[in-house]
Structure formats: structure tokens, C-alpha cells
Amino acid sequence: MMKREKFVYNTQSLRYEKVVEPLRIRLLKIFGFVSAVVVAAFVLLSVAFTFFPSPKEKALLREIDQMKLQYMAINSDFQNMSKVLENIQDRDASVHRMMFGMDPIDQDIWNGGTGGSDKYSNLTNFKNSGELLISTQEKVDRIKRQLTIQSQSLDKVVDLAKEKETMLASVPAIKPVRSDRLKRNIRSLSGFGMRFHPVFKRRKMHYGIDFTCPQGTAIQATGDGKVVKVERRKSGYGNNITIDHGFGYKTLYAHMHKMDVKLGEKVKRGQVIGEVGSTGTSTAPHLHYEVHLKGKKVNPIHYCMDGLSVEEYQELANMAGITNQSFD
Numbered sequence: 001m002m003k004r005e006k007f008v009y010n011t012q013s014l015r016y017e018k019v020v021e022p023l024r025i026r027l028l029k030i031f032g033f034v035s036a037v038v039v040a041a042f043v044l045l046s047v048a049f050t051f052f053p054s055p056k057e058k059a060l061l062r063e064i065d066q067m068k069l070q071y072m073a074i075n076s077d078f079q080n081m082s083k084v085l086e087n088i089q090d091r092d093a094s095v096h097r098m099m100f101g102m103d104p105i106d107q108d109i110w111n112g113g114t115g116g117s118d119k120y121s122n123l124t125n126f127k128n129s130g131e132l133l134i135s136t137q138e139k140v141d142r143i144k145r146q147l148t149i150q151s152q153s154l155d156k157v158v159d160l161a162k163e164k165e166t167m168l169a170s171v172p173a174i175k176p177v178r179s180d181r182l183k184r185n186i187r188s189l190s191g192f193g194m195r196f197h198p199v200f201k202r203r204k205m206h207y208g209i210d211f212t213c214p215q216g217t218a219i220q221a222t223g224d225g226k227v228v229k230v231e232r233r234k235s236g237y238g239n240n241i242t243i244d245h246g247f248g249y250k251t252l253y254a255h256m257h258k259m260d261v262k263l264g265e266k267v268k269r270g271q272v273i274g275e276v277g278s279t280g281t282s283t284a285p286h287l288h289y290e291v292h293l294k295g296k297k298v299n300p301i302h303y304c305m306d307g308l309s310v311e312e313y314q315e316l317a318n319m320a321g322i323t324n325q326s327f328d
Contacts (some may be wrong), residue, residue, distance in 0.1 A: 001168065071136055078139040085146055092153050169269060170245040172222035175304040176253060176289045177211050177276065207297040208252070208290035209304070215257055215285040219220040221267040222251055222289075230263045237288065238280020241273055254288035255279050 009016050108237050137288035158233070221243055237254035241261065257277025267273060278285045291300040 002276075005232055028252065071133070075136055075139065078136070078143060081143060082139070082146075085143065085150065089146070089150060089153075092150065092157070092308075093102065093242055097194055166224075167247050170224045170247060171249055172251050172291055172300075172303040174220070174222050174306045175211065176219050176222050177213055177217055178220070208254075208288050209300045210286045210288050211276075212284065212286045213276050215275070217287075218272045219274045219276060219287055221269055221271045221273050223249070223269045224269060225249075225251075225267060227261050227263055227265045227267060227273075228261060230261070232259075233280055236280050238282060239274075239277065240280075242266060243273075248294040250292040252290040252292070254290075255282045255286060257285075 005018060091269060107218050173291040189291045223243075223245045225243040225245035228244045229240070231237065231240050233239070237252070239259055240252060240254040241256065241259055242250055242252050253273065255277055256274045256279065259273070260275075261267060276285055279281040282288075289300055289304070291298050291303050
């Protein structure tokens with residue numbers, strides 16, 4: 001096919017002359033055509049990629065959908081973990097209240113936030129998944145913070161339990177002499193209260209319990225503690241020992257025949273510390289035993305019920321309210 005040529009009629013020469021386009025015009029036409037093709041191709045590709053994604057894009061979209069499902073499942077797991085952690089926190093509070101009499105974790109601290117609103121600003125750039133990512137990260141941070149608080153609380157519980165164990169071992173809780181060595185006649189025991197003093201022949205407050213038993217009967221510490229006083233006197237309590245058990249408790253053992261511990265010595269519950277005697281102001285071999293709580297002398301019967309029958313305990317409690325004779 002021959003290239004079409006263009007002619008124009010020249011009125012001056014009265015001839016048809018061939019039209020020759022300048023190179024610049026031809027280049028402009030070529031550039032315009034190429035530009036139109038490029039623009040059209042770009043538009044077509046944009047439409048195609050928007051409504052007809054490539055296989056690679058389809059795979060990526062499927063992967064994103066799966067990730068969203070996984071994040072939703074993780075969010076559900078976090079909610080369940082949070083409920084379990086809340087249950088642990090409730091039980092922790094019960095332990096603090098019931099066993100140790102301590103205040104549980106403050107709810108304002110437990111439910112407090114983890115930071116400012118700009119903490120997750122880097123995730124807001126993700127238009128499709130930013131909200132889900134922020135929600136998940138908030139749950140993660142909250143659980144991490146609550147786990148830290150709960151761990152610290154459990155450390156405190158362990159410390160309190162150890163302290164409680166020490167206290168239970170230290171509080172006076174047994175009789176200072178073995179039950180099988182006591183005279184079982186309840187009237188041979190002189191309890192806490194107003195008594196007729198056998199020496200001074202008048203009513204006088206008796207601040208302990210007199211355990212009557214043969215001279216030389218072993219005397220035992222009624223709780224863990226430290227010996228803070230060892231006295232040898234010719235009157236009053238005679239040979240006597242005082243043990244500091246901590247937690248506000250002290251015990252006094254008086255009229256002893258023999259003392260087997262030294263000042264400052266640490267003793268254990270049940271450890272033999274001496275022997276029953278009748279030293280000082282005493283009318284017969286016996287052990288005068290006192291319990292002091294925060295500097296106040298209290299009824300020892302509440303701290304030496306081991307091996308004591310209900311009848312013996314009740315009668316001792318009754319005897320504490322009447323006037324009878326003590327042994328010192």
C-alpha cells in the first residue's frame with residue numbers, strides 16, 4: 001500500500017504542490033500518539049488491578065483474611081485468659097483477707113491503663129488492620145501488666161505465709177510441762193484470777209497458772225523464741241526464765257529447780273529449758289506459768305489446751321473467776 005500524499009493548489013503558480021510536514025510537527029504527532037497509548041494503558045491496568053487482581057494479589061488477600069481470622073481467635077483467647085486471671089485475682093484477694101487479714105490488690109491499680117493514646121500511633125497507619133492490631137496489642141499489654149501485679153502479689157503471699165508459719169511456731173500453744181506428769185486432779189491446778197495467797201494470807205491477783213508436779217519434772221518451751229531473762233531470786237518468782245516469742249508474746253516460767261538455758265539462747269517449742277522446783281515464794285513444787293501479750297498479762301489457759309480435756313478446761317475457766325488458794 002502506497003503512502004498517501006497530500007497536495008494543495010497554489011493560486012500563484014496555478015499548480016498543485018506536494019505538502020511536506022516539518023519534522024517538528026511529525027515529532028509532535030508521534031509524541032502525542034505515544035502519550036495517548038501510555039495513558040490508555042495505565043487506565044486499563046488500573047481498572048484491571050482494581051477489579052481483576054493478579055494471582056499473587058489474590059494469594060496475598062487470602063493470607064490477609066487468614067491473618068484477620070487468626071487475630072480474632074487470638075483476641076478471643078486473650079479474653080479467656082483475662083477471665084482466668086481475674087479469677088486468680090479474686091482468689092488472691094480471698095487469701096489476703098481470710099488467711100492474713102491484709103488488704104487485697106487495689107482494684108484501681110488492677111484495672112489501670114498501660115499508657116497514653118499515642119502509644120499505638122504507629123499502628124494507625126494500617127487502614128485495613130490497624131484497629132484490630134491496636135485492640136489486640138491493648139489486650140496483650142493489659143494482661144502483661146496484670147500478670148506482673150499478680151506475680152508481685154503472690155510473692156507477698158509467700159512472704160506472709162512464711163511469716164505466718166514462723167508466727168504459728170512461735171505463739172505459745174502447749175502446756176509448759178508434759179501432760180502425763182501433771183496431777184490430774186483439777187483442783188491441784190491453780191488458775192488465772194484473784195487468789196488467796198498462801199504466804200501473805202490475803203487475796204491477790206494471780207497472773208498465771210500453777211502446774212503441780214514432782215520436783216525435777218522437765219519444763220518445756222511453749223513456742224519458738226529467745227531467752228531474754230534468766231533470774232535467780234530467793235523470793236518472789238525464785239529461779240525464773242522469760243522467753244520472747246516475737247509477735248508481742250512472752251512467757252514466764254517461775255520457781256524452777258534447775259535452768260538449762262542461757263540468756264540470749266534461741267529455743268524451739270517443746271525444748272526442755274529446766275526442771276520444776278519450789279524456789280522463791282512457794283509452798284510446794286510447781287511451775288508458775290504466765291503468758292504476756294503486748295506487755296499485758298493474759299490468761300494462759302487459752303494457750304495451753306493440748307491434752308486438756310473439755311471438763312478440765314471448763315473447770316479451770318470457772319476457777320479463774322472464784323477465790324481459792326494459789327501455790328505462790
